[in-house]
Amino acid sequence: MSSRSGGSPGGLSRSSDLGLLRRLLGQARPFWRHLVGAFLLSLLATPLALLNPVPLKIAVDSVIGSDPLPSFLQAFTPGFLMASKGRLLVFAALLMVGIAAVSQLQVLVASFVQTYTGEKLLLRFQTRLFRHAQRLSLCYHDRAGTTDSLYRIQYDAPAIQWIASDGFIPLVTAGFTLVGMIYVTARMDMRLALVALLVSPVLFVLARWFRRRLRDRWRAVKEVELSALSVVQETLTSLRVVKAFGREGHEEERFLDRYGEGVRARIRANVAESGLAFLVGVTMAGGTATVLFIGIRHVLSGALTLGELLVIMAYIGQLYAPLKTIGGGVTTVQKSLASAERAFTLLDETPEVEERLAARPIERARGAVEFDAVSFAYEGREPVLEDVSFAVGPGTRVGITGKTGAGKSTLLSLLTRFYDPQAGRILLDGIDIREYRLSDLREQFAIVLQDTILFSTSIAENIAYGRPEAALPEIEAAARSANIHDFVTGLDHGYDTVVGERGLLLSGGERQRVALARAFLKDAPILLLDEPTSAVDTGTETLIMEAMGRLMVGRTTFMIAHRLSTLVNCDRRLRLEDGRLRPETVEAPQMVATIRVRGAPSVDAAEA
Numbered sequence: 001m002s003s004r005s006g007g008s009p010g011g012l013s014r015s016s017d018l019g020l021l022r023r024l025l026g027q028a029r030p031f032w033r034h035l036v037g038a039f040l041l042s043l044l045a046t047p048l049a050l051l052n053p054v055p056l057k058i059a060v061d062s063v064i065g066s067d068p069l070p071s072f073l074q075a076f077t078p079g080f081l082m083a084s085k086g087r088l089l090v091f092a093a094l095l096m097v098g099i100a101a102v103s104q105l106q107v108l109v110a111s112f113v114q115t116y117t118g119e120k121l122l123l124r125f126q127t128r129l130f131r132h133a134q135r136l137s138l139c140y141h142d143r144a145g146t147t148d149s150l151y152r153i154q155y156d157a158p159a160i161q162w163i164a165s166d167g168f169i170p171l172v173t174a175g176f177t178l179v180g181m182i183y184v185t186a187r188m189d190m191r192l193a194l195v196a197l198l199v200s201p202v203l204f205v206l207a208r209w210f211r212r213r214l215r216d217r218w219r220a221v222k223e224v225e226l227s228a229l230s231v232v233q234e235t236l237t238s239l240r241v242v243k244a245f246g247r248e249g250h251e252e253e254r255f256l257d258r259y260g261e262g263v264r265a266r267i268r269a270n271v272a273e274s275g276l277a278f279l280v281g282v283t284m285a286g287g288t289a290t291v292l293f294i295g296i297r298h299v300l301s302g303a304l305t306l307g308e309l310l311v312i313m314a315y316i317g318q319l320y321a322p323l324k325t326i327g328g329g330v331t332t333v334q335k336s337l338a339s340a341e342r343a344f345t346l347l348d349e350t351p352e353v354e355e356r357l358a359a360r361p362i363e364r365a366r367g368a369v370e371f372d373a374v375s376f377a378y379e380g381r382e383p384v385l386e387d388v389s390f391a392v393g394p395g396t397r398v399g400i401t402g403k404t405g406a407g408k409s410t411l412l413s414l415l416t417r418f419y420d421p422q423a424g425r426i427l428l429d430g431i432d433i434r435e436y437r438l439s440d441l442r443e444q445f446a447i448v449l450q451d452t453i454l455f456s457t458s459i460a461e462n463i464a465y466g467r468p469e470a471a472l473p474e475i476e477a478a479a480r481s482a483n484i485h486d487f488v489t490g491l492d493h494g495y496d497t498v499v500g501e502r503g504l505l506l507s508g509g510e511r512q513r514v515a516l517a518r519a520f521l522k523d524a525p526i527l528l529l530d531e532p533t534s535a536v537d538t539g540t541e542t543l544i545m546e547a548m549g550r551l552m553v554g555r556t557t558f559m560i561a562h563r564l565s566t567l568v569n570c571d572r573r574l575r576l577e578d579g580r581l582r583p584e585t586v587e588a589p590q591m592v593a594t595i596r597v598r599g600a601p602s603v604d605a606a607e608a
Contacts, residue, residue: 017211020337021163023344027125028164034117035164041110042173046180048103053314055096061307063089114169118161126157129346137352138418139379147230152346156222159339171333185315188308189298192291196316199287203280210276214334217269222342224265228258269335291316353420359437365444366429367394367525367556369415374424376407376414384410386579388424392572394525397557399567402576408560411576412528415558416445446519446551450531452511454503459488460495462503462514466522474521481550482517483543484510509540516547527552529559532566 028035054073061067063085069077080087133141133149141149186193235242235251242251295312298304304312370391377383384407392398400408413419415426417433425432433441446466454462463478464470475495479485487510491497503511512532519527532544548559549569561567575582 017333017337020340020344024160024163024340027128027160028121030124031117031121031164034113034120035169038110038113038117039169039172041106041113042169043176044106044110045103045173046177048099048106049177050180050184050315051099052103053311055092055099056314057307057311058092058095059089060310061305063092065305065307067305067307118164121164122158122161125160125343126153129153129157129343132347132349135351136349138413139352140349143379145230147233148226149346150233151222151226151229152343155225156339156343159336159343162336163333163340181315185312188312189295189304192295192298192312192316195294196287196291198290199283202283206276206279206283210272211334214269214272214276215338217265217272218335218338219341221262221265221269222338224258224262228255228262231255231258288313288316353417353438355438356434360431360435360440362428362436362440362444365525367396368392368427368429369526369556369558370427370430371411371414372425372427374414374421374426376410376419376421376423384579385414385421385576388579388581390574390581392556394556395554396572397552397570398559399570399573400558400560400576401562401564401567401573406576407579408576409530412447412530412558412560415526416447416528417441444524445526445528446522446524446555447528448512448515448519448530448532452503452508452515454499454506454511454514456498456501458493458496458498459491459514462499463495463517463521465518466524470521475517478517478521479514481520482513482547484513484517487513509544512540512544513547516544516551520547520551525555527555527557529557531560531562 054070058069058073062069069088077091129149130153133153136149182193182197185196231251231254235255242248292313295304295309299306299309368391371388374385374388375383376385388407388411400411402408410419414421415433417438420434425434427433428436428441428444455465460472460475461468463475467474472495476485479488479495488495488497499505499511499514503514506514516532529548532548545566552569557570559567559570567573
């Protein structure tokens with residue numbers, strides 16, 4: 001069915017760092033101007049960092065001592081400032097404040113640009129993931145669970161924001177700063193610069209050794225967090241069942257167990273991060289101590305002035321800052337790459353139900369439906385339908401009966417292309433439904449399910465879900481046809497009443513009638529009714545049956561029901577047993593079509 005990199009739901013491909021970075025930067029391509037702007041702003045940090053120790057050198061060597069200003073400063077410093085040490089001290093102090101002010105302004109503007117770019121990039125990536133998750137077939141979501149996609153969209157997708165904006169730019173800027181610091185330090189004392197750089201190979205080896213370990217640790221954290229989130233979602237969406245059976249304590253234990261695993265996984269990951277940070281810190285301290293030791297000897301021998309040593313030590317501190325940023329970035333990069341890997345795994349899923357390149361448009365079907373030797377099985381299970389064949393003409397009302405698990409709902413899911421059969425074909429108006437555009441095909445169906453799904457919005461918006469452009473008079477007309485208008489107008493907020501999550505603020509019968517109103521408003525040529533009255537009382541059933549009678553007029557209708565009384569208005573009945581059709585006829589004077597069942601003689605409507 002689906003092609004998954006890594007196998008089972010939740011499985012992950014082991015992508016290389018370079019491959020993942022290439023894909024992430026590909027996602028960021030539409031924002032390259034913003035990223036370049038943020039990068040250039042960040043690069044301003046390098047010359048500002050190089051200027052930071054200069055006021056200190058002026059104060060030590062030219063104010064306290066008697067050395068002249070550095071040649072590059074003499075060209076920009078007015079002569080009257082160099083006339084006295086007092087003025088020179090004021091100049092050094094003002095220069096320090098000026099450099100700090102410009103540095104903070106650079107940080108402010110760069111931070112704004114990076115945040116703006118990162119947020120826009122994240123929104124685009126999350127939208128792409130959400131769009132793709134909706135396109136994936138029901139088989140994938142049945143197998144992986146909705147929490148899996150939710151976690152990847154909400155918690156894994158932000159990795160692109162860090163890597164492309166908050167992480168990549170500072171890391172590259174740190175590289176440029178590192179080069180600048182090395183150059184300036186080498187101009188002052190080559191030996192000290194070389195000594196300072198001795199820590200770089202050690203840091204490289206440490207980062208290399210920790211890289212895969214950190215990725216594995218954070219990958220494990222993501223898997224455990226997903227499992228824990230599943231417990232929360234399952235419990236809160238099934239709270240009535242939990243309360244009815246008094247299982248709150250059990251669910252709390254499950255919560256603690258899963259989240260406890262998450263705590264332990266995060267601790268292991270953070271221990272690895274802290275271990276790297278400790279080794280990086282000790283290595284840098286050793287490098288700084290060595291530079292200080294050699295530098296003091298150079299001052300004592302007259303090879304360096306005290307001011308130059310102070311500048312060099314300041315540069316060494318700033319030289320190690322980007323090295324620390326690069327070393328510490330390894331931990332965050334691996335954490336982000338673990339998330340990016342999961343997000344791209346979702347994008348790599350191939351929908352089982354795909355639209356063909358040259359798909360046919362269809363405006364309004366006549367409603368002739370034919371199943372031709374159709375067989376279907378859910379992944380890893382026995383066949384649900386086997387060699388099913390029948391044909392109905394436009395406007396036929398078909399009742400479908402059979403035991404639970406016989407394949408009745410699957411039959412309707414195949415007709416709407418929620419799934420594709422493994423064998424055979426389904427024809428609509430004589431054309432294989434796989435030839436049609438998916439959006440056009442699904443416009444041909446109005447569906448009312450046994451478990452009615454409403455959205456946490458107003459009654460009007462729920463009725464107009466299939467036709468969001470519908471005006472209020474049209475919505476009201478549909479509600480009247482569904483026998484729910486009087487109920488709605490009796491509410492405090494009328495059609496603006498919010499129905500709550502999944503419509504749970506309404507009763508089952510009220511939800512069902514809202515769903516019928518939705519079907520009336522959509523006015524599709526084919527109507528699919530899956531146990532529409534199974535969970536309502538007799539009075540509500542009467543109202544629903546009256547509404548359905550009006551709704552079925554002029555439409556090809558497939559109605560699933562266990563109670564045969566529900567199918568009294570149907571022209572024909574199909575009986576499913578163990579995934580196969582059994583011939584069954586019902587006398588009805590209004591029959592308008594022939595149903596053909598493979599393995600049984602055709603029964604013409606007129607003959608019946």
